[in-house]
Amino acid sequence: MAVRRVPERTAVRRVPERTAVRRVPAGTAARRIPAGLLAPAGVTAALALLPVGYLAVRSAEGGADAVARTLLRGRTLELAVRSLGLAAVVTALCVVVGISLAWLVVRSDLPGRRVFGVLAALPLAVPSYVAAYTWVAATGIEGFGGSVLVLTLCSYPYVYLPVAAALRRMDPAMEEVALSLGRGRSGVVLRQLRPSAAAGGLLVAMYVLAEFGAVAIMRFDVFTTQIYTSYRSGFSRTPAAVLGLLLVAITLVIVVAEFRTRGRAGYATRGAPARRPPVVRLGGAARAGALAWSVALAGLAVGFPLVSICYWLAGGSSAGADAGRIAEAVAATLGVAAAGAVLTTALAVPVGIIAARYRGRTATFLEQSTYVGHSLPGIVMALSLVFFAVRYVPAIYQRWPLLVIAYAVLFMPAAVGAVRASVLQSPPVLEEVARSLGRGPLRAVGEVTLPLALPGVLAGAALVFLTAMKELPATLLLRPTGMDTLATRLWTETGSGAYGAAAPYAALLMLLAAVPGFVLGRRSLEEAS
Amino acid sequence: MKLTVTDVRKSFGATEVLRGASLTVREGDLAAVLGPSGCGKTTLLRIVAGFEGLDGGSVRIGEREVAGLPPERRGVGIVPQEAALFPHLSVARNVGFGLPRGSSGRTGRIEECLELVGLAGYGDRMPHQISGGQQQRVALARALAPRPGVVLLDEPFNALDRSLRVSVRDEVRAALKRAGATAVLVTHDQEEALSMADTVAVMREGRIVQEGAPSSIYAAPRDLGVATFVGEAVVLTASRGRDTVTCELGDLLPRRDGATGTANGTADGTGNGTASETGNGAANGTADGAANGSVAGNGAGNGTAGSVALRPEQFVLRAPGEGAGGLVERVEFFGHDAAVTVTLESGTVIRARTRGDVPHRPGDRVGVTVEGPVLFFAD
Numbered sequence: 001m002a003v004r005r006v007p008e009r010t011a012v013r014r015v016p017e018r019t020a021v022r023r024v025p026a027g028t029a030a031r032r033i034p035a036g037l038l039a040p041a042g043v044t045a046a047l048a049l050l051p052v053g054y055l056a057v058r059s060a061e062g063g064a065d066a067v068a069r070t071l072l073r074g075r076t077l078e079l080a081v082r083s084l085g086l087a088a089v090v091t092a093l094c095v096v097v098g099i100s101l102a103w104l105v106v107r108s109d110l111p112g113r114r115v116f117g118v119l120a121a122l123p124l125a126v127p128s129y130v131a132a133y134t135w136v137a138a139t140g141i142e143g144f145g146g147s148v149l150v151l152t153l154c155s156y157p158y159v160y161l162p163v164a165a166a167l168r169r170m171d172p173a174m175e176e177v178a179l180s181l182g183r184g185r186s187g188v189v190l191r192q193l194r195p196s197a198a199a200g201g202l203l204v205a206m207y208v209l210a211e212f213g214a215v216a217i218m219r220f221d222v223f224t225t226q227i228y229t230s231y232r233s234g235f236s237r238t239p240a241a242v243l244g245l246l247l248v249a250i251t252l253v254i255v256v257a258e259f260r261t262r263g264r265a266g267y268a269t270r271g272a273p274a275r276r277p278p279v280v281r282l283g284g285a286a287r288a289g290a291l292a293w294s295v296a297l298a299g300l301a302v303g304f305p306l307v308s309i310c311y312w313l314a315g316g317s318s319a320g321a322d323a324g325r326i327a328e329a330v331a332a333t334l335g336v337a338a339a340g341a342v343l344t345t346a347l348a349v350p351v352g353i354i355a356a357r358y359r360g361r362t363a364t365f366l367e368q369s370t371y372v373g374h375s376l377p378g379i380v381m382a383l384s385l386v387f388f389a390v391r392y393v394p395a396i397y398q399r400w401p402l403l404v405i406a407y408a409v410l411f412m413p414a415a416v417g418a419v420r421a422s423v424l425q426s427p428p429v430l431e432e433v434a435r436s437l438g439r440g441p442l443r444a445v446g447e448v449t450l451p452l453a454l455p456g457v458l459a460g461a462a463l464v465f466l467t468a469m470k471e472l473p474a475t476l477l478l479r480p481t482g483m484d485t486l487a488t489r490l491w492t493e494t495g496s497g498a499y500g501a502a503a504p505y506a507a508l509l510m511l512l513a514a515v516p517g518f519v520l521g522r523r524s525l526e527e528a529s
Numbered sequence: 530m531k532l533t534v535t536d537v538r539k540s541f542g543a544t545e546v547l548r549g550a551s552l553t554v555r556e557g558d559l560a561a562v563l564g565p566s567g568c569g570k571t572t573l574l575r576i577v578a579g580f581e582g583l584d585g586g587s588v589r590i591g592e593r594e595v596a597g598l599p600p601e602r603r604g605v606g607i608v609p610q611e612a613a614l615f616p617h618l619s620v621a622r623n624v625g626f627g628l629p630r631g632s633s634g635r636t637g638r639i640e641e642c643l644e645l646v647g648l649a650g651y652g653d654r655m656p657h658q659i660s661g662g663q664q665q666r667v668a669l670a671r672a673l674a675p676r677p678g679v680v681l682l683d684e685p686f687n688a689l690d691r692s693l694r695v696s697v698r699d700e701v702r703a704a705l706k707r708a709g710a711t712a713v714l715v716t717h718d719q720e721e722a723l724s725m726a727d728t729v730a731v732m733r734e735g736r737i738v739q740e741g742a743p744s745s746i747y748a749a750p751r752d753l754g755v756a757t758f759v760g761e762a763v764v765l766t767a768s769r770g771r772d773t774v775t776c777e778l779g780d781l782l783p784r785r786d787g788a789t790g791t792a793n794g795t796a797d798g799t800g801n802g803t804a805s806e807t808g809n810g811a812a813n814g815t816a817d818g819a820a821n822g823s824v825a826g827n828g829a830g831n832g833t834a835g836s837v838a839l840r841p842e843q844f845v846l847r848a849p850g851e852g853a854g855g856l857v858e859r860v861e862f863f864g865h866d867a868a869v870t871v872t873l874e875s876g877t878v879i880r881a882r883t884r885g886d887v888p889h890r891p892g893d894r895v896g897v898t899v900e901g902p903v904l905f906f907a908d
Contacts, residue, residue: 429613432580435600436607437627437675451617 033358036442041350045369048409051384052248052372058387059245062238070242075226079243083222084250086147086215087208093152094204095197097297098159103189104290106167108280111287116294120160123301125513127470128154129213130506133490134308136217137499146218151208153301158207159200166196172278202258209251210377212473213487217494223247224379224473231383231477241387244380255375309510312503325489326504333469333485336400340407341465344415345457347408352419352457353445357428367416374413382406382474403478410474411464418460422453469512486512530591530678530711531556532577537586539572546572548735549586554679554713554728559705561714561722564732565758570715573732574681577713578605590678606672606680606710611688612664614656620667621652627675642670646704661689662697669701673708680705680712686721698725719759723747731755749784753906756838763839763879767905768832774905776837777875778853784902835907841868844881845898846889852898855879857889871897 033041059067070076104110105117123131132150135141141149170192178188212224223243230240282290348370355367373381385406389397396402426449434444450457472487479488486505493502532554539547546569554560564570575581577588579600588596595603606627614623625639643649646666656664665685672680685701686694702725705712716722722729723743730740731750739751750756757764767776774783845852846869855871858878867887870880879897889895 427613429609430615432578432600433607433609433613433615433671434626435580436578436603436605436677437671438601440599440601448615 031358033354033362034441037350037354037445038362040347041354041366044347044351044412045366047347047405048370048372048412050388051376051381051409054388055241055245055248055380055384058384059238059241062241066238067242070239071246076243076246079221079223079226080246080250082144082220083209083247086144086151086220086222087205089148090151090155090208091201091205093148094156094159095201097152097156098200099163099193099197101156101294101297102160102164102167104294106164107278108282108290109287110282110290110294116298117164119298119302120164121157123154124157125510125515126154126302126305127213127472127487127509127513128211129217129472129487130490130509130513131305132214132217133494133499133502133506134305136494137312137502138304138308142219144220147215147220150214150218151211153297154214155204155207156297156301158203159197162196162200163193166193199258202254206251206254206258206375209247209254210379212377212379213491217491224377227379227383228473228477231386237387240383244377244383247377247380248375251375251377305506305510309503309506312500313507315500325484326508329484329486329489329505330508332483333487336403336407336475336479336485337465337468339400339404340411340468341461343404344408344411344464344468345419345461348412348415348419348460349450349457352416353423353449355416355420356423357431367420370412370416373409373411376410377473378406378410378471379473379477381409382477385409385474386477398478398481400480400483403475403480406474406478407464407468407471410471411467414467415460415464418463419453419457422456422460423449425456426452466512466515470509531589532560532679532711532713533587533589534573534577535587535589537573537576537588538584539569539576539581540584546735547576547583550732550735550737551586552713552730552737552740554711556711557709558727559702559712559714559725560728560730561716561726562730562732562737563716563719563722563759565717568732569735570717570732571683574683574713574715577679578607578681579603604675604678606675606677608665608668608672608680608682608685610684612656612661612668612685614664614667614671616656618656619652620648620654620656620659623656623667624652624670624674626671638674642674643667645673645707646670647700662693662700665689665697666700666704669704673704673710678711680710682712682714684716684718685714686716686718694721701725723759729759731759733758750838750904753836753838756904756906761841761880762904763841763844763877764836765839765877766834767837768834769905769907770832774837774903775832777873777877778839778897778899781837781899781903782901783905833907835905838904838906839879839899841880841882843900843903844871844879845900846871846881846883846887847896847898849894849896851896853896855895855897857891857893857895859891860887860889862887871895873897 101116101120105113105120110116128150131154132146135146135150167189170189175188210224211222212228215222216225216228224247227240227243227247230243231237351366351370354363385402386397389402430448430452431441431444434448435441439447469485470487471485472491475485476488476491479485484492486509490502490505490509493499493505532552534550534552536549536551537547538545538549550569550573552560552562552573562570562573572581576583579595579598583596586596587594590604595605614620615626618626620643621639624642625635628635628638639652640649643652646669648663648666648670651659651663651667656667659667665688668685669680669682682701686697689697698721714722714726723746726743728740729743729746730737731746732738733754739746739755746755746759750759753764756762765776765778767774767781769775769783770780772783773780775781853873853875855873857869858872859870861868861870862885864885866885867883868880869883869887869889870878872878881897
């Protein structure tokens, strides 16, 4: 038989071969990380791991007996039940609220759905303790109910945002197949939303467990508040350390679960469908109900705190709030937050570059160690730094450097993420060209990659700056004596029932927080249009 | 400078990408490394540049062994795919990137290199303000500026439009020649390799399987794989006798190594006339039978079983009755020439290159003969 082999003419452009070849060595032939990057990244990792590590050391020092006594107390079990119960209820409510709002905004003909789409993301901008303050000040609601209300209203965007994104990317063909097979569409939709809803829900659970300010203002005792009390009372610090470690362990379970579902959620939503999903027409009654639900949520989550603050500001009852004190708090807040942003970014740059450019065990370890801050409740981290500083570096205890270091550990994940993402935007081939033109590995990064990554790195620094200004628990424990930030002033005034005096701080914090919230909302509006 | 790559080996995990690749490029030559995707040519280039380490072998630039050196100390210029200009630097600063800062001749050298690639006066533009072809030429100027020992070009024309590609190729070749640079071009495009390079090295499965001038690679490929990769070919089973190669298109004249183009006209005229009759006869009594017959006859010194590779330009379309009969399936008109796809009576499909003013239409009956000596490869 005759064989015909006519090679293809080369008009067809092929996929660049390099990517294909490069994928092979993943993890096996890792390039060596230059010492100039490795050393500072090592410092960052050590700093990030210090709090957890030292907490473990400190707990162990108390002796097995003391540890066991703390763990086996009836009070510990009660705290666990209260903490986990609060987390479970808030998570469940956030899932319901988040999915329902996401579906209405993305897939129904709800009137004004684009406006609701923006409003739905805004609660992220309201610090939970500020929201708690507005509710306590206006209604006097407290305890479990108050905590559930405030935390649900502040946290549901963590479910809403990923679910809305998943709904937008869902292929309408799947629903049509289900309908053609005689099934309803809701089953298919819910099945597909499960990964993103689960990831969002776990994030909510993690934040609720780490929450300090809102529950403390609501006077609902959980792990975090008990740790604070037990540290303040201060006979023996072992119980505080042990409770902190226990909370870290619980959080870690959730972090691991969240990490896994996030991976799966990524696969479920990969690729954009060719068509936009169809909009479901709501009937008259359903339409009215949906509108009422959306208006109520937006009103409670965004409208209520604003109105409450305005009421206290305008009511003239903001007695005791003098302009000098406010200015002092603003200056202090700006100062420590800026220092925190600078240190965080400086520490994040080497790790972010390594995370973007190198593979292998060392690179993975360095990157992941910085994510510890993500799973560490602020109060626990602060406590550990207090222990460490008191014993080893008393010179910085109750001085601002310790607080700035705490910010760096807490907000490192955001900064590393920003550096990594922006370095990835700059193609590695540019570094190779720079190498071939005589630059060493570090200079190639410095002259080519970093200038190109600069906007992203600065955006990350800005985000850290804004987040640090709102930080409460670590600031409360670590601030220098006599120094107050906006957050700690709000805390103090609320604690003594001076709601009017607290109002200006709440208003300023809302204003600060609105900046990234505004950006987020605009992005989701752009996605929606 | 001369580039000598000797027996280079490289594995990524369990995958052996280079299995003893060797390549020599004379000073001032432009060599093309030609191979299909995944043959290891890009890895070879990255090893020469120093972006990947090697597991064995040596890389010499001039007399200097560079295998252990980092990229910045090799004196190798690279022109990557898609140019990869530094987007935050002007054209002039891109070109000057590899020149020592504050050196006296720096500005002059930048001007000189831009002129070399025909872009004098473009120094102040930013990379996004110039076209893709211009970016590619700036990338070349940038690579040439520090006077590297070797310039490596990694499929540099892939991102360009087909129409633009030919002119950029010419300009790049001219600039390399003006600079007197030793250069290696990696490509999977055989037309690019054959038209641009002084020497072509065909790469397959991690080895260089044949090196030589473009014309000799095309005319005398060492095996069937090279023959079909470098240029189009129709491959037919055939058997080789003492002076002829017999296949379904008749008795053809085998090419003798080293002897190009002997007595085309006369040999073809007669050869094809008789060939067509025997060819048709063989086709009637199944090709398999014929192949088996020749294998059986092998021991008797009668014929060696193998394949014959026929180039599209070797086919001649004639009136029906002359040569092997066939039906025109498709005519692709390119202006300067045309390609005619013909299905022979045996079912074999061939693609013939003809002059542009082809008189045939799809559905026409034609006769097909073969012109010139053919390539035979024993099994």
